[in-house]
Amino acid sequence: MADSKNDDRLCIRCGHLTEKKDMYCISCGAPVTNRCLSVGTLLGDPCSYVCNEQTAFCPRCGSHTAFYQAGLVSSPYPENKVLQTDELDEMNWFNHRFFLDD
Ligand SMILES: [Zn+2]
Ligand SMILES: [Zn+2]
Secondary structure (H helix, E strand, O other): OOOHHHHOEEOOOOOOEEOOOOOEOOOOOOEOOOEEOOOOOOOOOOOOOEOOOOOOEOOOOOOEEHHHHOOOOOOOOOOOOOOOHHHHHHHHHHOOHHHOOO
C-alpha cells in the first residue's frame, strides 16, 4: 500500500479523480473501467475483458464495451451485430453436410 496514488484514475468524461475501488465516477456516473459488457451464454462465462480507453468493441468477443455504451467512445459501425457462440454453432449446423445435396 506504499504508493496507492497510481491506482487512482481520472474520469474519462469529466476528469474527476476516481479511486481504484470505484466502478463508476461519483461525479458524472461514467464507468471507470472500460470492461467488456458481454453477459456470456448458457455455457459460457461473461467475458469481462478489460479494454483500453479507446475500445468500442471487445477484442476478445466483439461485444460492446462499458465506455461504448456510456457514449465515451464511438464507432462508425454502431449496428455491429455480434454473433454469439451459440449462433455460430447454429450456422455451422446448417452448413453441415447432412443438409447439403451433393
Ligand atoms: Zn466523471
Ligand atoms: Zn469480451
